[in-house]
Amino acid sequence: MAVSGFEGFEKRLELTFSGDDPASGKGLRRLDFFSLEKVLHAVQCTVVSAVGNRYFDSYVLSESSLFVYPNKIIIKTCGTTQLLKSVRPLVDHAITMGLTLCGCRYTRGSFIFPQAQPYPHTSFKDEVVYLEENLPKHLSFKKASVMNSKSCYKWHVFTASDEEDMHADADADDLYTVEICMTELDRVLAKKFFRRFNDGKTGDSAGKEMTEITGIRDVNRNALICDYAFDPCGYSMNGLDGNRYSTVHVTPEDGFSYASFECVGSVYDDREEFFGVLQKVVKIFRPAALSVSTTCPTGHEIWRGVAKAIEPLGMRLRSRAADEFPATGTVVSQAFTTRRK
Ligand SMILES: C[S@+](CC[C@H](N)C(=O)[O-])C[C@H]1O[C@@H](n2cnc3c(N)ncnc32)[C@H](O)[C@@H]1O
Numbered sequence: 641m642a643v644s645g646f647e648g649f650e651k652r653l654e655l656t657f658s659g660d661d662p663a664s665g666k667g668l669r670r671l672d673f674f675s676l677e678k679v680l681h682a683v684q685c686t687v688v689s690a691v692g693n694r695y696f697d698s699y700v701l702s703e704s705s706l707f708v709y710p711n712k713i714i715i716k717t718c719g720t721t722q723l724l725k726s727v728r729p730l731v732d733h734a735i736t737m738g739l740t741l742c743g744c745r746y747t748r749g750s751f752i753f754p755q756a757q758p759y760p761h762t763s764f765k766d767e768v769v770y771l772e773e774n775l776p777k778h779l780s781f782k783k784a785s786v787m788n789s790k791s792c793y794k795w796h797v798f799t800a801s802d803e804e805d806m807h808a809d810a811d812a813d814d815l816y817t818v819e820i821c822m823t824e825l826d827r828v829l830a831k832k833f834f835r836r837f838n839d840g841k842t843g844d845s846a847g848k849e850m851t852e853i854t855g856i857r858d859v860n861r862n863a864l865i866c867d868y869a870f871d872p873c874g875y876s877m878n879g880l881d882g883n884r885y886s887t888v889h890v891t892p893e894d895g896f897s898y899a900s901f902e903c904v905g906s907v908y909d910d911r912e913e914f915f916g917v918l919q920k921v922v923k924i925f926r927p928a929a930l931s932v933s934t935t936c937p938t939g940h941e942i943w944r945g946v947a948k949a950i951e952p953l954g955m956r957l958r959s960r961a962a963d964e965f966p967a968t969g970t971v972v973s974q975a976f977t978t979r980r981k
Pocket residue numbers: 646647648649650701702703704717718719870871872873874875876889890891892893898899900
């Protein structure tokens with residue numbers, strides 16, 4: 641842990657692969673646990689809990705989460721982890737399974753303690769150079785951007801795609817991703833993510849209790865939840881609802897408190913339901929500042945209405961930035977703070 645405090649802001653990497661696995665259809669899910677642990681060792685985190693369903697496997701990590709689909713891997717890590725060190729080994733493992741990397745997306749907010757980050761996370765420039773050096777050369781359609789650059793909530797985005805991904809039918813993918821980063825959590829609410837000294841509970845049982853008492857269970861009652869409470873504080877959970885994941889991570893310590901929520905949805909889903917989820921999440925933490933970043937197939941404006949959902953909760957939209965990324969779609973980053981700020 642950094643001397644200054646725990647870095648809650650996650651780095652998030654999504655790798656998409658092409659190629660068939662007609663025998664089992666399991667693709668990357670065939671990657672054995674020992675190999676996964678080795679990759680995570682390079683990143684400097686470990687698995688603390690795991691659960692899978694018909695569609696994907698989910699792992700709660702000592703520093704956030706990992707999701708493995710047959711043709712996609714999403715890793716999100718916080719603290720001083722070296723997430724990008726997973727790129728090479730994951731691409732190499734995939735090759736042994738007959739899969740080829742066709743898309744890469746890396747996103748993160750602005751670190752609270754940037755000076756504590758190890759290489760290659762020392763700056764966004766270093767991260768981009770590292771990615772360019774470690775991604776296969778056929779991913780030649782690249783773009784890097786720092787969005788909302790005037791706000792304290794800068795949103796860093798890097799994408800790379802191959803020719804096939806560039807010409808894939810954009811309408812075939814109806815999924816969007818929402819990443820919410822919250823800071824300066826309400827102190828009373830943040831206390832719920834602390835454990836009592838010697839509570840006699842396991843990380844799993846304490847996690848289950850936090851999921852219930854904080855209202856996280858109510859965000860999506862259909863989800864199968866894999867949760868974990870750290871000692872003396874901190875919380876992580878992965879939700880599995882069919883082929884869709886959601887994830888919550890909490891660093892409740894005063895002075896650098898942080899919580900994140902991420903989920904996927906379909907552009908054809910009921911928007912009101914999505915806004916309801918946003919409101920539930922904000923009410924669980926009542927942060928003084930938050931950002932909502934949506935990544936969505938171009939032409940579907942999922943970001944519209946986000947401010948309408950969040951402003952009635954006493955927050956004001958301070959900045960909004962949008963940008964297009966090849967084969968990825970439209971990314972919109974919106975930053976809010978409480979009205980009193
Ligand atoms: C891993 S969790 C959640 C991470 C997530 N990115 C976030 O900050 O919301 C981090 C919280 O757990 C606490 N924690 C306690 N033991 C930990 C451990 N062994 N590894 C990582 N975090 C631990 C940290 O102090 C912090 O409050």
